Structures are given as C-alpha cells and as structure tokens.
Amino acid sequence: MQIRLIATDLDGTLVPAGGSTPERVLLTLEEAMRRGILVVPATGRTLTSIPPEISGLSGIRYIISSNGAAITDRKERRRIHETLIPAPAAAEILRRLSVYGVYSCAYIHDTVYNWSELPSFLSNYYKNLEHFHKNGKKDLPSYIEENGLDVEKLFVAVGDPDTRNMIRQEFGDLPGLHLTSSSSYNLEFNRCDADKGKALRWLCDYLEIPMNQVLAMGDNENDHTMLQTAGITIAPENASDETKLLVSQVVAACREGGTADFIRKWILDV
Template sequence: MKKIKMIFCDLDGTVFPIGSTQITPRFVHAIEEAAQRGCIFVPCTGRVLPTIPPEVLALPSCRYVIYSNGSATCDLNTGELFHQVLMAPEDTAAVLELLRPYDLFTELFVEGKILISRHCTEHMGDYYVPRHHLAWFEKNPSPGIEDLADYVLEHQVGVEKINITLLESPLREEIMAKVDQLPGVRHVSSGASNLEIGDSKANKGIAISLLAQQLGIPMDCVMALGDNDNDLEMLLTAGVSVAMANGTPAAKAAAHLIAPSCNEEGAARIIEELVLGQTAAV
C-alpha cells in the first residue's frame, strides 16, 4: 500500500457515534497526528455547510470540506467554492411537484441556508426534524416560503440538494421510483428513513477526485471512510476505502476494508493503523 496522503471522511455514522454529533478526543488526536505527517483531512458529508459542527471545521488540519453529498467543495481559509454542482431550477421544481401530494417535511439547501415552506414552518412540531437542523432553524428563524416550486422558478435558484426526513417504507420506495423517472436528478440516502435528491452529476466520488487532482495527490494515496449509500461513489473511487461495521451492506461491498463501528471509535482506529502505523488499542 502506498503512503496515504489524503483522508476523505464522512461524518454521521462514520466519525460521530450513533445518536451524537461530537467528535471524540481519540479521533481528533489521530487526525492531527496524521496532519503532522503531511496527510490532508477533508470532511465529506451529506450535511449542508451550516449544520457541520464548528469543532470539525475548526480542526487545524481541516482546510477543505465537501458537503451536500458532493455538490460543493469549499476552501475554508478563503471561502472560495472550488467545485459546485447545483440542481437546475426546473429540475428542482419538477421534484417538488412530484412531492406536492405528500405531506412531507421537505428542505432545500441553498447558498448556506435551509429553505422550507410556510406550512412546514407553522407545523414543525408535527414532523421529525433532525436536531442539528432544528438548531439551525432556531438560530435563523424564518416565516418560510409560500410555495417552494414557484420560488425556485421565479428566482432561478440553484439548489444543492432536497432533503426529506422520516420517510418510511413503502412510501420511500414509491417516491424513489418516481424520482428515477425524472431526468437530471438522482436520489441517495444517508440514513434509514431519509431521502436526498440532487443533481445527477453531484456525488462524493467526483468531488474527492477533483480535489485530489487539484492538490496533485494520486488516487492510490487517498483513503475514504464512509458508512452509507451516499458514500458509495467515494468508496469506489478512493485507492483505499473503508466502510464502518455499522455501515449498509452496499457500503461494505464497495469498500476494501471494514473498520469497527463508529460507536467503537472505528474511524480513529483505522487511521491509527493505516496512517500512523499504530496497532489500534482496544
């Protein structure tokens, strides 16, 4: 195995223990030790930028971040967007029209903001909303938008992704099948009951490949860690790919290696073993 020079790492279910959004001291130590050896750390998440915990972005080794399932790559030092792929307004409106008959908590991720309808704002207590999204809404109160489809068409808004929360089977499969019929968009998932819809050309695999190429790092010196189906392209692209023991069957099948679960500090342990050359402690 060639020396690993770059680590792309999913967050939820990979770094964060299940039910938490806190990075552990062991993971921080592993990442900073790797950085001392010249290894670049890049969070690669489905989250929108404002919902990534500040302690992750504040890590000294963290200069770049890939978010919204690979739709954007940001240089945190300059604020510059290195790479961005947005859903066309017409494609977003088509998805929203498809969803209109259903009563779903639907979010649009746009330019560092989360947009929701006025109906969802007024009835937020009736829906399941992830805690880190609730925290964003509490800090950024908004009356909501009367009609999201009309809004994106009128203002020609490019959307990073559409997020739908607490979508249980068989309704989830029904909506996925309908999305599959729309050109220009794709659906992925970062959890058992959510659905994320973005541009068909936006995925983590393309994003990590472009950034590694820009920084002159060959793909066989790149490691990627993930746990879910929105990580598949990243795991298939990286020279060394690691799925967590708590990952989906598809993620495990796409990876070269399986690490212990996120609840067992699996991400830190595999970095210690493969990058730092340590034997992972029990």
C-alpha cells in the first residue's frame, strides 16, 4: 500500500505505560522516514513533554500536540497552526471544575501550568508527579485571566468514575468545547474545532497529501477523530474496546511493538 504519512499517538500506542518506546519501533520509524514517509507524532502532550526517544528522531519535522490544538514545524522552528481556548473561557471552566474535587492543569504555549497544591489521590494514578509540579499557581484561573493566556488544553485528573461521569454530563454539550479522554481516570478539554482528526486533515491539506495515503495509529478516545479521518488505521491490542472498533486492524500490544510489525510488513515490505 502507498503511504506517505504516518500519524501516531504516543502513550499507549508507541510508548507503553511506565516505559519507553521499544527500540524496534524506533528503528522502524527511522526506516520509514529514510524512505521518504513523514512520521508525525499526534499526542495529547505538550510539545516540550514528548519523550526524548521520540523527539530525538531527526527525521520528524511536524508534530501535532495538545490533542490537535497546535501543529509545529520543527525545521522552521515555528507553530504553523493553533486552535486555542480563549483565556476567559478556560478560567471559567477551571473554576467550575474546582467544586468536584478533581485536579486540573492548563497547557499554554507548549508549557504545563498547575495549581500550587496537589491532591493526594494523584499518586494513586501517576507514579511520577513531576508533570504536576511545574509552574504552580495558587490561583490558576486568575493567573490565566489576568495575563490573557489562551489555552491549548485543560487536563483533568479524576479520582473516581462517578465524578468523571458527572463532569461529562455537565460539560459535554458546552458550546465551543470538545471534551475527550486518554485514559479511564482523566478528561481533556479543547476548543471545539481542535482535535487530532481536524489537525491531521489540516496538515495533510497543507502538505497536499490525500487522506487515503495516511496511516493513523492510536489507542484511546482522544485518537478517535484521527482514526476516523485517515485512510488506513491500526490500534494495539491494549487499546480501548471502542477504539478497536474504529480501526482497519488490531495489532500486537504497545509493549510488544505491534505497530512496528504492521509498518514493516505492510508499508515497508520487509
């Protein structure tokens, strides 16, 4: 099959939980790029928090970050597309979320901004809390509002499924917002026209690459729009059941490097 661009989620697709990307996967991506195929990370992370084994691949030029809110051209060292939540709207959402006893943070200009105090339940879900100690603010909504900081994404860590469902009910139909998730214990807010699928389509139009020549790989809800957009789609065995229903093929789990096996067999013919 003729594939000119591979758009790939990171966590759970290339990067296993608590580990690093298997060497075989990295070598396969490098071989694809040597053959002229663009490899585009499409992640919920900020640009600056992409794992070094991925960001260190010299052939990667374009990166979709914060669930599609930003697209960066690394060669030109500039953001070529962005879709942001206006500062007043982001601040209001953070204030409304505070009554639920959850933890929220904001992704702004490739940087994570947090509250200065962390709830104890975070350690139940995240082994490394370094991410949540960056740029702590006593009053995060006021900081965003007073400085006019438009937001790429609001990330919410939720301690129990009932609270998660209540937040979905309250915010799911809020005008101007897109609510998604990348795990069973988080929620993620973007502007309504910012998701991985829209970002991928924008980039492919920019590069004049038809969608039937795009392979997309993902494992969870925030990948669904991308998997519904690309011509060929795969998900690892560890993906959510809903995600598996959307793809052309389910491959071996992330930790086993199933994405590499698929690319080598069907794209690189090796």
